[in-house]
Each structure stands twice: as C-alpha cells, then as structure tokens.
Amino acid sequence: MKIVTSVLKSLVLVTALFSFSLTAAFAQSAEEGEKLYNANCTSCHAINEKVVGPALKNVHTKRKEAWLIKWIKNSQALVKSGDAEAVAVYKENNESVMTSFENLSDNEIKSIIAYIKKESEAPAQAAVVPTGTSSTDASATANPTSEVSDTLKTSINWLIIIILVLLVMVIVLVLDILGKVGEIQGKKVINWNGINAKLMLAFGAIGIVASAWEIWEHGKLTVFNQTPASTHGAEYDNMFMITLIITGIVFFITQGLLFWYAYKYKHSSKRRALFYPDNHKIELIWTVIPAIVLTILVVRGLKTWTDMTGEKDPSSRVIEVYGFQFAWNARYAGEDNLLGKHDFRQIGVINALGVDTNDVKAQDDIITNELHLAVGEPVMLKFRAKDVIHSAYLPHFRVQMNVVPGLPTQFGFTPSLTTAEMRQQLNDPKFDYAILCNKICGSAHYRMKMKVVVHTKEEFKKWLAQQPRLVNKSTPAAQATAQVETSTETKAAN
Amino acid sequence: MSTHTAHTDGAHHDAHDHGHHHETFISKYVFSMDHKMIAKQFLITGIIMGVIGMSMSLIFRLQLAYPDMKFPFLESIIGQWGKDGKLDPNFYLALITIHGTIMVFYVLTAGLSGTFSNLLIPLQVGARDMASPFMNMLSYWFFFLSSVVLLSSLFVDGGPASAGWTVYPPLSALPKAIPGSGTGMTLWLVAIILFIASSLLGGINYITTVLNMRTKGMKMTRLPLTIWAFLITAVLGLLSFPVLLGAGLLLIFDRSFGTSFYLNEIVAELAGGIERVGGSPVLYQHLFWFLGHPEVYIILLPALGITSEVIATNSRKPIFGYRAMIGSILAIAFLSFIVWGHHMFVTGMNPFLGSVFMLGTLIIAVPSAVKTFNYMATLWKGNLQLTPAMMFAIGLVSFFISGGLTGIYLGNAALDINLHDTYFVVAHFHLVMGSAAIFGMMSGIYHWYPKMFGRMMNNTLGYLHFWLTLISAYCVFFPMHFMGLAGVPRRYYANTAYDQFDVFIDMNQFVTIAAIVGGAAQILFLVNFFGSIYRGKRAPQNPWHSNTLEWTAPVEHIHGNWPGDIPYVYRWPYDYSKPGAELDYIPQNVPDSDQNDPLDEPKAVHFDLKNTTLPLVETKEA
Structure with a gap:
C-alpha cells in the first residue's frame, strides 16, 4: 500500500509541478481512484445499489469530504465521538461496522471520491453499457426486459405453489370422505x-x-x-x-x-x-x-x-496470502524467497500488511491485490489473517486452507493449467480462477475474493518484474517516472 | 378397564402414594413431575421451536433463490432487517446461525431425545417414573428458559448471534467483526449454558432409571433397542456436553473479561481496547467438536432406536441381529469420541493427526453399515404394516444410506480439502442428521401418539405428510451435492459475486420451491397433531400389537403408570410371528407355560436360513 501511496503522491506532485490542467489532474485522480476503489471497496459497496454497505452514488454531494475521509479511515471513532451524522449512518445500516482503512492516505481517499463522482455523474451510460468488472452484481447490468420476465417467472412459481396447496387440500378432503364412507359401509374403500x-x-x-x-x-x-x-x-x-x-x-x-x-x-x-x-x-x-x-x-x-x-519442494516460491474483512492481499517473497517480518500491531500503520520495512528480507517483498502464479512452478502459500478466521479456497486447484489470526498455516502445490488454457477448456473467455473465502467471516463474506491468474513462466516473470518492491532505494518521484523500468533496475541492484 | 377405579383400588400399593396428591392445573400441566407430561412438554416446545427454525430456513432460501428480488412482506415480518423487502446480509447470517442452533439443539436433541427418553424409558423398562421426577421437571424448565433466552436474542440491538451455529471465535468474540457478536452472542451463550444444564439433568436421570429401575426380568439383553439407544445417548451427552460448557465459559471470558483463550494477534482496536495475544482460535474448535461430533449421534441414535422398534413391530418380525444392533450402537458411540478432528482437516492441523482422525471416521461406516443391513434384513420376508410411523422409519433408513455414503467422502481427509464448508457438507448433514433424525422423530410421534394422547392420529393426513416430506426433502438436499462439488461455499448470502456459479440459479430456485412445498407439508402434520388431541379416534390399549411394556399400561395416564403391580418381564421384546404361537406377537410380560421365574429364558425356536418359505398362517387379530 505504501508504495501505491508514494506513487500516487508523486503523481500528484509531478502533475502539479508541471502545471497540467486541473481537469487532467482530476481525470488522473479518478483513474487512480478506480484502482483503489476496486481493490478496497467493491467487496461491500457498489455505486448504484446497496450491497452490504449502502450505494455510493452521489455520496460526494451528500457528505462533506473531510467527514468522508474521517469515516473511511475509522468510522467507529467517528461514531464514538458522537458525530450525529455518523451515528445516523451506523444505525441506518443495522450497526454493521465498516472496515477501517487507516492505511489509505487523504489523497487516496480523495481520488476514490473523485472516481465515485465520475461514476455518479454518468448514470445513463452505466445503466446501458454492461460494466466490465466481474464483481458488479448481475442486477446492475440486467436490462428491463429480463427483469419483467423474471417477475413473471416468479409469479408463475408462486401460482404453482398455491395450486399445489389447494390440490393437497382437495385430496385430503376427498380421501377423508372416502374413508368415512368406508367406515359406514364396513369395508375399506381405499x-x-x-x-x-x-x-x-x-x-x-x-x-x-x-x-x-x-x-x-x-x-x-x-x-x-x-x-x-x-x-x-x-x-x-x-x-x-x-x-x-x-x-x-x-x-x-x-x-x-x-x-x-x-x-x-x-x-x-x-x-x-x-x-x-x-x-x-x-x-x-x-x-x-x-x-x-x-x-x-x-x-x-x-x-x-x-x-x-507432505514435504514440499524446498525451492517452492513463497507467497503470503493475507486475509482480512473482506478482501485478500498477496505478498511475494521477492528474489531472496524469504518473507520479511511482520507485526500485527503495525497493520495499517507502516503499511497495509504490517510488514517491517527495516527487515532486509522484507525490502524486496511485493504486495499485490491479485495472486499471480506460473504454470509448473511449485508455490508455497503461507496464510495470515488480520481479524477473524477466513479460509482460502481454490476449488479448481483442489486447494483449501483456513486462514487463522495468530496461527500460521500453509499449503504447497503446483499449478498445471494457465488461465488461458482453462478458459479454452471451459470455452469461457471471461473465466478467471479465484480465491474464495470459505469460512464465515462477516457480512461481506460472500464477496470476499481475490482474482488468481496463472501465467506461463515467461509471462509470470514479466509480470513480477513490473510489480513495485516494498522498499526501493530510488526516490519516490524517480520511481514514479521510471516505474516501467523497475525490472532492469532491480536486476542491476542484484 | 377403567383406569380410574383401578387407580383408587390400587391405593394400598406403596408405589402409588404420590398419586394421591391433589392435582391443580399448575401441578398437572405446568410444573408436572410426571414423565409422560414432561415428555409432552418437551415435544410441544420442540415442535414450536421446529416451526420457528424451519420458517427461518424458508426466509433464507428465498434469498438464495432470488438474490436480486425484493419481497416486501419481509419488512413486515423482520422489520429493519428486511428494509425495502431485501434481507440484510448480516441478518442472513443470523438466520442461518439460529436455524442451525434451534434445529440441532432445541428440536433434535431436546425435542427428540427429551420427548422419547422421558416417555419411553419408565414405560418400557417397567418403572413407575424417572429416578428423580423433580430433576426431570427441572430439566424441562431449564430447557424452556433456554428457549426463551435464545428467542429473545432475536429482538436485541445488533440482532442474534451470527457467527454460524458453531460460533467460532474470533468472529463470535469480536462485536466489531459482526453486529450479532454483541448482546445477541451473549444471549446465545447463556441459552446454551441453560440448555446444557437441562441436558445433563435429563441425562443423569435417564441413565439411573435404565440401570436401576428395570422391572423384574428386564435384563439388559431384554431391553428394547429404543432404551439401548436412549441409554447410550444419555451417556454420550453426559460425557460431551460439559466440554461445551467449558468451551462456552472460556468464550464468555474472552468476550467479557478481556482474556485471550481463543484470541491471538488481535489488535486492541478490534477487541474492545485490550490487545489479545497468546490464545488459539483452533482450541475452541477442538473443544466445540469434542461435543459437536458426539452430538451428531446424540441426535441420530434415538432416531435409530425408534426406527428399530417401529420397523420390528410393523414388519411383524424380530429385529434382525439384536445383539449386533447393540454392538453397533456401542461401537458408534465409542468411535464418536475420537473422530471430532474430521471437522477440522483444513484448520492446518498436523497432517499426521489428520490421518488418525480419518481412520477413525471411516471405521464408523462399518457399524453404520451393519445397522443398515440389519434393518433391511428385518424387512425381508416381513409382513409390513405400512403405517405412517413405519413409512417414516423406512424413510429414515433411506436418508441414513444417502447421507451416510457422502460421509465417506467428507471423512476422507484428502477429499475434504475440496469439499470442506461447501454445499456438499450442507447436503450431507441435512440428509444424515437433519432429515434422518426428523424422520425418526416423526416415526416416533406417529407410533406413540396413542400412548401420549390416548387418541389415534389421522392416517390419511399421515400418508400425505410422509410422501410430501420424503419427496421434498430429497428435492431440497440431493441437488445441493452438485453445487458443493462445483465449489459453491455454504453460508453465502448470494452467489452473485462469482459468474461461474450462475449455472446454479435454476437449481437454487428449484430447491427453494421444494423447501416451500416441504414446509407446507408440515402444516398437514400440525393440523393432524393438534387436531387429533381433541378429535382423534380413541386409541385401543395396544393399537400396533406391539410387545413392549408401555402397551400393557392403561390408555389413560395415571401416576405410576400401572394401576396394579408393575408387570414382570419374561422375554425379549421381539417375539413377533414366533412359530407355534397363536398370535403374531407375544408381549414381554407373557410367560411361557413352563416359565415360572422371569429370569428363566423362554423356549427357543429353531430357525435356519434354508427354511425361508413364508408360513401361510392366518393371522388372528387380537
């Protein structure tokens, strides 16, 4: 997260310095906001409808920006402080506690708000054009005709049920009468x-x-x-x-x-x-x-x-899978294949995962929102949870392991089919592997997922090289401009 | 025989002394110490809880089938939790939690075991009442109080407990993690502690009564299989419920007093301002399942016991392999204590430990198979009276087979990796422990209703109830296996976040419709049950021509069960269609001509497999 923050900060700085137009800055910010929104917000929120949390459309006009920043960072603190608006929102949502995002900077939150603003202002488009992201609800994209047929189908279902109930009542009555007739006649009718x-x-x-x-x-x-x-x-x-x-x-x-x-x-x-x-x-x-x-x-x-x-290949690539209400992160161990130390007290303080940036082993770690794997390359997933028990379930890989706070667990396996190959096999070009949360963990449990991509070895190398390291010796500004060249840079550093 | 005169005539019997108290409405119907009345209290409370639990399942089934639809009537039932006709995701979790709790503990433990152990133990072993009628009364009232506390949690701020019926911490320990982990969870724990008290008071009584208060001649090897099942069930409860009590107390400490038995690496902000380190969430799971697995058999064994009795009586045949049946009950009970870890294969426990639990779990299939085969051998060449009780018993065997076989998948640690916590599990336990136990309970209700209320239930309604329930139960739970095999997790509010599960939209709707039909079928049962109390035909003393002692007691309930002396027992309870006998049943209290001491064995009958032609004998009706 830290790296994203610095990237963003630098972007803002750079754009300001070179005095781009304000609209350009806004667009940039909304674009960044979209990424952050998809990574942090979609498990509980959608723009146009209530999911677990309320719909976010026009939230920027309903609440003040300063209030939103406070709320997003720690809604409970705001409720405790007696803020009338916060208490009202809390009550309205049946006292469901929103996850705190203290790791998001003010600017990052502002860019998320910018994205929401952009989406709110383009409602007509959103309704017509089906959104590309897989996490949006089916109903958001459903067009009016299918809704009508759905209601029709349901009312037919209800009709069938009513008819069945009536039928049973009639049958009971008839049988009862027949039984009584039999009793009177002294022989069994049925x-x-x-x-x-x-x-x-x-x-x-x-x-x-x-x-x-x-x-x-x-x-x-x-x-x-x-x-x-x-x-x-x-x-x-x-x-x-x-x-x-x-x-x-x-x-x-x-x-x-x-x-x-x-x-x-x-x-x-x-x-x-x-x-x-x-x-x-x-x-x-x-x-x-x-x-x-x-x-x-x-x-x-x-x-x-x-x-x-049993025992796994010791050379397996080590990846930490970190679960929290209600999303996942992955942390790659980097070139040394060793994960840096972490401290649960530092979660959201130094970075989203509480990884100690002073630890040498941590400096080449890479934190991502998606799990990318290479086909044929053994991996050892190490699981860690922040708050409650989650379970990392990858049905296509026949893999499942509970993710327990304070209890390290792991599962080693070797992917054997790339995403592309699986798409071909299923004849579904949109198919993606995923980690599903499979242990009840709260209101948005059913939306807690992480996309899993299996590359060929070459693709994977390329992808990994593009990911920013947790700690980079170069300055944030330089890093932002030279982000594409990170791969060569790290190679040189080694 | 008029039992009232018999009762007064029998006044000189010592055992009848307590029959003389003047009975007020309160002492007869409310704070009753009579085991038959307590049985009825358990049953009716159980039925009410069952209706609530099932209605909850219908609400969340609607959500699962139509996740995008609004049901405005929901708002009028559940208020703030159903704003605009949309079920709140938190309340969905609350519903599944309370549904599970009610069904497992309140219906299938107290409602089933409480009812039939109370009704049948004194009557079938030949005792005037339970060893301690007062403790027996307490047992019911603890249960009643527990039900009230649990239901009251539906109305508190934040809603009832929502962490699943297993209430795993940290989710159940941190009110910030889910609203239901506030007051609702506290009430859940209080309710369960009261429930455990009730269960232990009942259990001690059942064991004592069976071991010490059998009538003369009622050797352990002459006990009906119902009593064997109730006895072993009580032992299981006595050994396992205290562990849940311990687990619950520690959870209360973690929730209310800042301890960390089950919590590790939880920051202060999440845990009420106190940082929690040093505990283990998995410890709770071990303690919980140490009860939780025997609990499955606490539910199932009484149902199997009832089935043994009903199948033998209505097949007009001795139960096949009486001793093997007892042996398999004992084996299942023993094994049930050493297999709890199969609920935890994917918690990250040592793989070697997983192997041990897997071995034990799969061995349970052997005594279970023996029981199944013995039931079928009992049916073989029988003369089946297809009463509603008998049909429900056959239904139980069918569910026991279906659900038992899927247990072989889940008990296999390797296969469990991809099936754990999916709909496959939901399908498995709803068949083997849900449907099977409910069918056992229904079988018992239809069979002993004449004993309980002195009237007969309506058979036509009973047949319809059976067929609708059997078909809808299979339609609800059988398709769920395939969702599980496709990786659909249980306890999901909706599957809309995963495109790959869209193929199951139709199946989910089908399941929900089947569930509604099944739910509606229970209305037939309720009408029949409550209607027959007042309008049913008067029952004869022994309507099913059964051998067990309860049918030698008068139809009308009296304190002390038998107006005169307690009958002596001369034979085992399964002398049905015995060659040489005039009738096709010989009640346990009937001696053979040369049998003077009840402890003597009656004449043995030679039988062998070659003699398998069915004797063409006109059965004389009693």
Whole structure:
C-alpha cells in the first residue's frame, strides 16, 4: 500500500509541478481512484445499489469530504465521538461496522471520491453499457426486459405453489370422505396398504433413475468434470472417482432393495412374517465386507492425503496470502524467497500488511491485490489473517486452507493449467480462477475474493518484474517516472 | 378397564402414594413431575421451536433463490432487517446461525431425545417414573428458559448471534467483526449454558432409571433397542456436553473479561481496547467438536432406536441381529469420541493427526453399515404394516444410506480439502442428521401418539405428510451435492459475486420451491397433531400389537403408570410371528407355560436360513 501511496503522491506532485490542467489532474485522480476503489471497496459497496454497505452514488454531494475521509479511515471513532451524522449512518445500516482503512492516505481517499463522482455523474451510460468488472452484481447490468420476465417467472412459481396447496387440500378432503364412507359401509374403500406399497416401489424406481440422471447431468457442472488446475489434482480426482464408484454402487443397490422390500413384503392377512432373529454368519459377512472396502478407501485416502500435505519442494516460491474483512492481499517473497517480518500491531500503520520495512528480507517483498502464479512452478502459500478466521479456497486447484489470526498455516502445490488454457477448456473467455473465502467471516463474506491468474513462466516473470518492491532505494518521484523500468533496475541492484 | 377405579383400588400399593396428591392445573400441566407430561412438554416446545427454525430456513432460501428480488412482506415480518423487502446480509447470517442452533439443539436433541427418553424409558423398562421426577421437571424448565433466552436474542440491538451455529471465535468474540457478536452472542451463550444444564439433568436421570429401575426380568439383553439407544445417548451427552460448557465459559471470558483463550494477534482496536495475544482460535474448535461430533449421534441414535422398534413391530418380525444392533450402537458411540478432528482437516492441523482422525471416521461406516443391513434384513420376508410411523422409519433408513455414503467422502481427509464448508457438507448433514433424525422423530410421534394422547392420529393426513416430506426433502438436499462439488461455499448470502456459479440459479430456485412445498407439508402434520388431541379416534390399549411394556399400561395416564403391580418381564421384546404361537406377537410380560421365574429364558425356536418359505398362517387379530 505504501508504495501505491508514494506513487500516487508523486503523481500528484509531478502533475502539479508541471502545471497540467486541473481537469487532467482530476481525470488522473479518478483513474487512480478506480484502482483503489476496486481493490478496497467493491467487496461491500457498489455505486448504484446497496450491497452490504449502502450505494455510493452521489455520496460526494451528500457528505462533506473531510467527514468522508474521517469515516473511511475509522468510522467507529467517528461514531464514538458522537458525530450525529455518523451515528445516523451506523444505525441506518443495522450497526454493521465498516472496515477501517487507516492505511489509505487523504489523497487516496480523495481520488476514490473523485472516481465515485465520475461514476455518479454518468448514470445513463452505466445503466446501458454492461460494466466490465466481474464483481458488479448481475442486477446492475440486467436490462428491463429480463427483469419483467423474471417477475413473471416468479409469479408463475408462486401460482404453482398455491395450486399445489389447494390440490393437497382437495385430496385430503376427498380421501377423508372416502374413508368415512368406508367406515359406514364396513369395508375399506381405499386400500392404503396397497397404494403405499406401490408408491414405495415407484419412489424407489423414479428416485434411482432421477439420481442417476442428476449425477450424469449435474455432474457436468462440477469441478470434477474439468481437468484439475494443479498437479496433485489428478491424484485427488482419482480418489474422488474411486469413492464415487464404490458409494454409487452401494447407494443404488441398498436403496433399490429397501424400496423393493417395502413393496414386496407389504401386509397380507394370508401369511405370517418369517421368524428369523439372527444369523451370525450373515452378520459376519456384512461386517467384514464393508471393513475390507473401507480399508481400501482408507489406505488409498491416506496416500492421497500424505501426498497432498507432505514435504514440499524446498525451492517452492513463497507467497503470503493475507486475509482480512473482506478482501485478500498477496505478498511475494521477492528474489531472496524469504518473507520479511511482520507485526500485527503495525497493520495499517507502516503499511497495509504490517510488514517491517527495516527487515532486509522484507525490502524486496511485493504486495499485490491479485495472486499471480506460473504454470509448473511449485508455490508455497503461507496464510495470515488480520481479524477473524477466513479460509482460502481454490476449488479448481483442489486447494483449501483456513486462514487463522495468530496461527500460521500453509499449503504447497503446483499449478498445471494457465488461465488461458482453462478458459479454452471451459470455452469461457471471461473465466478467471479465484480465491474464495470459505469460512464465515462477516457480512461481506460472500464477496470476499481475490482474482488468481496463472501465467506461463515467461509471462509470470514479466509480470513480477513490473510489480513495485516494498522498499526501493530510488526516490519516490524517480520511481514514479521510471516505474516501467523497475525490472532492469532491480536486476542491476542484484 | 377403567383406569380410574383401578387407580383408587390400587391405593394400598406403596408405589402409588404420590398419586394421591391433589392435582391443580399448575401441578398437572405446568410444573408436572410426571414423565409422560414432561415428555409432552418437551415435544410441544420442540415442535414450536421446529416451526420457528424451519420458517427461518424458508426466509433464507428465498434469498438464495432470488438474490436480486425484493419481497416486501419481509419488512413486515423482520422489520429493519428486511428494509425495502431485501434481507440484510448480516441478518442472513443470523438466520442461518439460529436455524442451525434451534434445529440441532432445541428440536433434535431436546425435542427428540427429551420427548422419547422421558416417555419411553419408565414405560418400557417397567418403572413407575424417572429416578428423580423433580430433576426431570427441572430439566424441562431449564430447557424452556433456554428457549426463551435464545428467542429473545432475536429482538436485541445488533440482532442474534451470527457467527454460524458453531460460533467460532474470533468472529463470535469480536462485536466489531459482526453486529450479532454483541448482546445477541451473549444471549446465545447463556441459552446454551441453560440448555446444557437441562441436558445433563435429563441425562443423569435417564441413565439411573435404565440401570436401576428395570422391572423384574428386564435384563439388559431384554431391553428394547429404543432404551439401548436412549441409554447410550444419555451417556454420550453426559460425557460431551460439559466440554461445551467449558468451551462456552472460556468464550464468555474472552468476550467479557478481556482474556485471550481463543484470541491471538488481535489488535486492541478490534477487541474492545485490550490487545489479545497468546490464545488459539483452533482450541475452541477442538473443544466445540469434542461435543459437536458426539452430538451428531446424540441426535441420530434415538432416531435409530425408534426406527428399530417401529420397523420390528410393523414388519411383524424380530429385529434382525439384536445383539449386533447393540454392538453397533456401542461401537458408534465409542468411535464418536475420537473422530471430532474430521471437522477440522483444513484448520492446518498436523497432517499426521489428520490421518488418525480419518481412520477413525471411516471405521464408523462399518457399524453404520451393519445397522443398515440389519434393518433391511428385518424387512425381508416381513409382513409390513405400512403405517405412517413405519413409512417414516423406512424413510429414515433411506436418508441414513444417502447421507451416510457422502460421509465417506467428507471423512476422507484428502477429499475434504475440496469439499470442506461447501454445499456438499450442507447436503450431507441435512440428509444424515437433519432429515434422518426428523424422520425418526416423526416415526416416533406417529407410533406413540396413542400412548401420549390416548387418541389415534389421522392416517390419511399421515400418508400425505410422509410422501410430501420424503419427496421434498430429497428435492431440497440431493441437488445441493452438485453445487458443493462445483465449489459453491455454504453460508453465502448470494452467489452473485462469482459468474461461474450462475449455472446454479435454476437449481437454487428449484430447491427453494421444494423447501416451500416441504414446509407446507408440515402444516398437514400440525393440523393432524393438534387436531387429533381433541378429535382423534380413541386409541385401543395396544393399537400396533406391539410387545413392549408401555402397551400393557392403561390408555389413560395415571401416576405410576400401572394401576396394579408393575408387570414382570419374561422375554425379549421381539417375539413377533414366533412359530407355534397363536398370535403374531407375544408381549414381554407373557410367560411361557413352563416359565415360572422371569429370569428363566423362554423356549427357543429353531430357525435356519434354508427354511425361508413364508408360513401361510392366518393371522388372528387380537
């Protein structure tokens, strides 16, 4: 963050010094604001609609800039100070606490506001042109016609429900009357025993066909229908398939027999049930067979588990994944492949992640808002959380690990498919890998994600070289102008 | 037989002394110490909680199916949390939390175990009442108080607890992290502590009664499987609930007194002005799941016990492998204490520890498989009376199979990595512990309703209730597996932030509609249940021609259960369709001709697998 701050500061400085026109400065600032907005705000806010937090449209006219800066940096302090406006906003949003952004400078906040202003003033465009960012809600881009058809569809659904309820009531009434008639006549009008037995058979048969259909049809929507994006994924999927086949066979046989018996042995007054309380041999057989099958699954499972969690290539690239309410950051260990020290007390004070900039190991660290990986290159993700437990879930890579405050965790793996290859496989040019938060962490839990990009090795090198180091010996101003050349610069430094 | 005259006639029996107290409305219906009345109190409170818990699920199912739509009626139900007809994301989390808490603890622990342990233990072992009727009454009132506290948390500032039913800290410990972690969370913890008190008071009573108050001849090997299940359930609760109490107390300390048992590296600003270092959030998870996993069986075993009894009675066959059934209950109970770590495979625990937990977890599948096969062997060549109770029991077996098999995926540490906390888990436990246990409970209600209220429930409504519930439960939970396999996380307010989940929009709507149908089907049950109390046909003494002792007691409830002496027991409870016997059932209190001492065994019957032709004997109706 610090580096972004200095870049921004320098930009402002440079533009002022060379006296560009004010509009240009504004445009520049809005552009920077857009980046900051996307990195910090979108997990809880949208311009035109309420998400977790309120819609931000025209917020610059509703509140004073100074107030906004205070609020964004620490809304709770403002509420505590008794500021009437702050208390009102807090109450209005059901006392949901907004994340504090003390690491954002005044200028950065101003540029975010500039971006919001720009977006607020172009509402007509925003409504017509679908926004490119993937994080915007579907409803924001939905056009009026689809909304109408949606409501229509829902009202039809409701209609179906009402009809069903009425139907059930009618059926109950009719059956009840028939039952009473039967009682009066002294014989059963409806043979429930036979009907229920037939229904059991029908349920069993339809159920088996329906579940087979669903496994086939909806199985295609799952990640197991895709080539896994990591090398251990193949072994994982293998284990999954073995389990699926074994449990599938057991499922169909036992469910089939259960409902078949329910039909076959329905009550008849002409026969007696078979008195057959015990048989040790049978009992032994169906203890031993499941035990053997499970042994196979356990042995195979243990192998998969140790392969996935066991010792990893020590040369793996070390990347810290840092989770907080409600976003992620990645920190690359840099050339030395060692992460610098961090201190939770310094989070948001020296930089967003509380990384000690005096530590030599930290100086070449790189902090980003996206996780970029190189195909075929082993990585070791080290997880750290700021506030509550999160969970880094990368379903396409068959990777998940909890991100626990004060408890370091890690997961090592090797990506095996680039984003481009996965897009091709899924036939979806917009597809992106992501880290999803998979441990309940608060109101915007469902929007807490980080884009993951898998490059070819060359692309990755190029990308990494473009990223600013945490501490750079060159001056901020020079760095801003020479940002493109950072790669050569660092090479020279080494 | 008129039980009232029998009652007064029996006045000289010592055991009837307490029957003489003048009963006021309060002592009979409110602060009752009679186990049958307490059972009804548990059941009706459980049903009310169940209706609340299920209604909550319907509200959040609407949100999941139609994340972009507004439902103006929400505002009139939940007020500020549903402004403009949009469910608040914080309140969504509150709803799933309270739904889970209510269903797991209040409906399926207290409502199920509390009801049937209370009703059946004294009646089936042949006792006048529980060992301590007073503690039994306290058990209910602690439960009632606990329910009131939990429900009151719905109305406090910031809303009820919202950290998921497992309330993992730091989310549950830091009020700044989520509004529900303020007063709402405090009330949640108070409610759970009261609940634990209730559960322990009940549990000690159940164990004591089963071990010490069996009638003459009721050996442990003659106990109905219901009693075995309730006994083991009580032991599980007694050993595991205190651990949750400890976990809860430490969480209270962390929340209110500035300690750091579960907190590490939390800055002062987030944690009420005191920096927290040195604790571990994972410690809470260990303590919680040390209860949490046995809790699954605290829920499931009574349902399985009820199913054993209902299936045997209505198949008119002895339960197959009685001793194997007891053995598997014991094995499951033992194993349930050493597998809690399978809820924590991705917390970063030592992989070796993960291997141990995985081994234990998958072994549970063996006794579970034995139970399933024994149920099916009991059905085999039976003469099935498809009563609503019997059909719900068959439904339980079906859910137990479906949900049990997906447990083999989740118990596998390796596979859990990609399935943990996804909809696959939601599908799994709603089938194996949600639906199965609810079906067990329903089976029990339909089966013992005549015992509880002296009247019969309406069968037609019962059949419809069963079919609608069975179909909708499968329609709700089966498709969820596939969302989980595609990586859709649970506890998401909406899936709109991920384009890749758009393929499930239709499925989500289908699931919600199925849930609404399933919810509506429960109205049939409520009408049937409450209507039959007043309008049901009067029940005969033994409507299902069952062998167990509760059916030898008079229909009308009296203090002390039996008007005369407590019946002696001469045989196990499963002599159905015994060759040579005139009727197709022989109640436990009926001796064989040469059986003078209840402790003697009745005549054995020779049976072998070759003799599998069904005897064509006209069954005489009793």
